[in-house]
Amino acid sequence: MSLTRQDVEKIAHLARLSITAQEMPVYVSSLSSIVDFVDELSRADTEGVLPMAHPLDGQHQRLRADAVAETDHHEKYQRNAPAVTAGLYVVPRVIE
Amino acid sequence: MLHNLSIGELADRLGKRQISSAELTQHFLGRIERLNPALNAMITLTAKQALADAAAADARLAAGERGPLLGIPLIHKDIFCTDGVKTSCGSRMLDNFVAPYDATVVARLKAAGTVMLGKSNMDEFAMGSSNETSYYGPVKNPWDTAKVPGGSSGGSAAATAARLTPFATGTDTGGSIRQPAALTGVTGLKPTYGRVSRYGMVAFASSLDQAGMFTRSAADAAAVLQVMAGFDARDSTSVDVAVPDYSKTLSQPLKGMKIGLLREFFEGLEPRNAALLEDALNIYTGLGAETLQVSLPHLPLSVPTYYVVAPAECSSNLSRFDGVRYGYRCENPKDLMDLYKRSRGEGFGAEVKRRIMTGTYVLSAGYFDAYYLKAQKARRLITDDFRAAFDKVDLVIGPTTPTPAFDIGAKMDDPVLMYLNDIYTIGANLAGLPGVSVPCGFVDGLPMGLQLIGPHFAEAKLLNAAHQYQQATDWHTHAPRGYA
Numbered sequence: 001m002s003l004t005r006q007d008v009e010k011i012a013h014l015a016r017l018s019i020t021a022q023e024m025p026v027y028v029s030s031l032s033s034i035v036d037f038v039d040e041l042s043r044a045d046t047e048g049v050l051p052m053a054h055p056l057d058g059q060h061q062r063l064r065a066d067a068v069a070e071t072d073h074h075e076k077y078q079r080n081a082p083a084v085t086a087g088l089y090v091v092p093r094v095i096e
Numbered sequence: 097m098l099h100n101l102s103i104g105e106l107a108d109r110l111g112k113r114q115i116s117s118a119e120l121t122q123h124f125l126g127r128i129e130r131l132n133p134a135l136n137a138m139i140t141l142t143a144k145q146a147l148a149d150a151a152a153a154d155a156r157l158a159a160g161e162r163g164p165l166l167g168i169p170l171i172h173k174d175i176f177c178t179d180g181v182k183t184s185c186g187s188r189m190l191d192n193f194v195a196p197y198d199a200t201v202v203a204r205l206k207a208a209g210t211v212m213l214g215k216s217n218m219d220e221f222a223m224g225s226s227n228e229t230s231y232y233g234p235v236k237n238p239w240d241t242a243k244v245p246g247g248s249s250g251g252s253a254a255a256t257a258a259r260l261t262p263f264a265t266g267t268d269t270g271g272s273i274r275q276p277a278a279l280t281g282v283t284g285l286k287p288t289y290g291r292v293s294r295y296g297m298v299a300f301a302s303s304l305d306q307a308g309m310f311t312r313s314a315a316d317a318a319a320v321l322q323v324m325a326g327f328d329a330r331d332s333t334s335v336d337v338a339v340p341d342y343s344k345t346l347s348q349p350l351k352g353m354k355i356g357l358l359r360e361f362f363e364g365l366e367p368r369n370a371a372l373l374e375d376a377l378n379i380y381t382g383l384g385a386e387t388l389q390v391s392l393p394h395l396p397l398s399v400p401t402y403y404v405v406a407p408a409e410c411s412s413n414l415s416r417f418d419g420v421r422y423g424y425r426c427e428n429p430k431d432l433m434d435l436y437k438r439s440r441g442e443g444f445g446a447e448v449k450r451r452i453m454t455g456t457y458v459l460s461a462g463y464f465d466a467y468y469l470k471a472q473k474a475r476r477l478i479t480d481d482f483r484a485a486f487d488k489v490d491l492v493i494g495p496t497t498p499t500p501a502f503d504i505g506a507k508m509d510d511p512v513l514m515y516l517n518d519i520y521t522i523g524a525n526l527a528g529l530p531g532v533s534v535p536c537g538f539v540d541g542l543p544m545g546l547q548l549i550g551p552h553f554a555e556a557k558l559l560n561a562a563h564q565y566q567q568a569t570d571w572h573t574h575a576p577r578g579y580a
C-alpha cells in the first residue's frame with residue numbers, strides 16, 4: 001500500500017470529509033491503487049515542458065467592467081439554505 | 097411513429113401545423129411514463145410545466161413563428177440549473193436543491209422554444225463511466241437492461257436511445273457524452289472547450305468540462321449545437337469566436353478530406369471492434385476521403401494525467417458544498433468542523449469522496465510538483481501531439497470505447513479498471529478538442545461507436561464527416577428492441 005491509514009485520515013481531514021470506520025479500509029486500498037496508477041507519470045520526460053493551465057492557447061482570464069450587474073436575490077437563494085435567521089446563514093456557535 | 101422522426105422532420109411537421117407541440121409533448125411524456133421505470137433514466141419529470149411550455153410554443157407557431165427547435169421536447173442532464181426545478185447532480189448533497197436560476201444552456205434552448213420533459217439521471221457530480229454512482233440508482237441500458245448505459249450522462253443517453261425524447265443535453269469532462277453515446281447507439285457531440293457556456297452547469301473539473309448533446313443523428317446535433325453554442329459573458333472561459341451555420345456544411349462532399357488513423361488507438365484493439373472501424377474507414381474512402389496513419393506518442397499518458405488534473409479541480413470545486421448555504425446538512429452538528437465533515441461525509445457518495453481525496457492528496461504540500469505540476473506538463477505534451485497530427489490531417493478517427501456496454505456491477509470494485517474505460521475519450525478533453533461519437537455497428541448485439549476528433553472549433557467539419565457517414569450507413573437508425 002502506498003498510502004497508510006494515517007495518510008488517508010489526514011487527507012480526509014484536509015478535505016473536510018468524515019470517513020466511517022467501515023469505509024476506511026476501502027479508501028486506503030483504492031486510493032493507494034490510484035496513486036500507484038498515476039505514478040506512471042513520473043516516468044514521462046517533461047524536462048523543459050511548460051505546465052499547461054488552459055486548453056486553448058492565448059486565452060487569458062477576461063475582466064469585466066467594474067459595474068453593478070446583479071440585483072439582490074438573497075431571499076430566493078436562501079430558500080435553499082438549511083438554516084437562516086434574519087437573512088443570515090446559521091451555523092453552530094464558533095466563538096464562546 | 098413520432099418518436100422515430102428526426103428533429104428536422106418534427107420541426108417541419110410543427111411548421112406545417114400537422115402536429116402540435118402539445119401532442120408531441122404528450123407523446124413523449126407517455127413514453128417516459130411507460131418505458132422509463134425499466135431504465136431509471138430520469139430523476140425529475142416536469143410534465144405540468146412541459147405542457148404549459150408546449151402550449152406557449154404552439155401559440156408562437158400559430159402566430160407564424162418558425163424555428164428549428166420551436167416546440168421540440170428535450171431532456172436536460174440534471175447537472176444544468178433549471179430555475180424553480182430540482183437540480184440534484186445525481187447526489188444526496190443536492191437532493192433538496194431547487195435551482196434559483198437557469199443555466200445559459202437551459203436559457204438558450206428555452207428561448208428557442210424547446211419544451212423540457214424533465215431532468216435525467218447521471219453519475220454523482222458527473223464522476224463515473226457507468227451511471228452507477230448516482231444517488232438515485234443506476235441507469236439501465238435500453239439495449240440490455242443488465243448492462244450499464246455508460247456515464248456520466250447515462251440517463252440522457254439511455255433516454256435518447258429509447259426514444260423518450262428527440263434529444264438530450266449532456267456534459268463531457270473525460271468522455272461523459274461520447275462514451276455513453278457509443279454504448280447506447282446514439283450520436284454524442286462534445287464541442288470545443290469554451291464553445292458552449294458552462295454558466296449554471298455544476299462544475300466538476302473546470303478546465304475540462306464542456307456541454308454538448310445526444311441526438312439520433314449528426315444533422316440533429318447540428319441543429320441543437322446552433323442554439324447552444326456562442327459567447328457568454330457569464331462564463332469566464334467562454335470564447336468569443338463566431339458560430340458558423342452548422343447545418344449548411346453537412347452535405348459538403350468529403351472528397352479530399354484527410355482523416356488520420358490514430359495508431360495508439362488501433363494498437364491492441366479487440367478484433368471485432370477493429371473490424372467495425374475497418375468497415376467505417378472503407379466507407380470514408382468510398383466517400384472520397386483520404387486516410388493516413390498519425391501517431392500521438394504521449395497518448396498513453398492521458399489517463400494518469402486526467403486522473404490527477406480532474407480530481408484536483410474537483411476537490412477545489414466541490415469545497416463549496418459546506419452544509420451552510422445550500423445542499424445537505426447533517427443532523428445535530430456539535431461544532432462547525434463537525435458540520436462540515438459530516439455534511440460532506442454523509443452528503444457525498446463513495447466515488448465523489450474518492451475523487452475529492454485523490455485531488456486533495458495531489459494538491460497537498462510536498463506532492464504538488466510530483467503530481468499536479470507534472471500532469472499539467474504531460475497535458476501539454478498530449479496537446480502538442482494532437483496539434484502536430486492536425487498539421488497533417490483534418491480529423492482523426494478511432495474507437496470511442498474499448499468494449500461494448502459491460503454488466504452493471506462489473507467494475508464497481510476496481511476504480512482503476514473503471515477509469516480505463518475513458519482511454520480513448522480523455523485526450524480530447526485534455527487538449528480542449530471537439531469530438532463526436534457515432535454508431536458504427538454491433539458487438540454481441542450491443543452498439544459500438546466510432547469517434548472523430550477535430551482541431552479547436554472544427555465542429556462543422558466533424559458534423560459534416562459524421563453526417564456523410566450516416567448518409568452512407570444506417571447504424572444510427574437502429575432502435576433497441578421494445579423501443580422502436
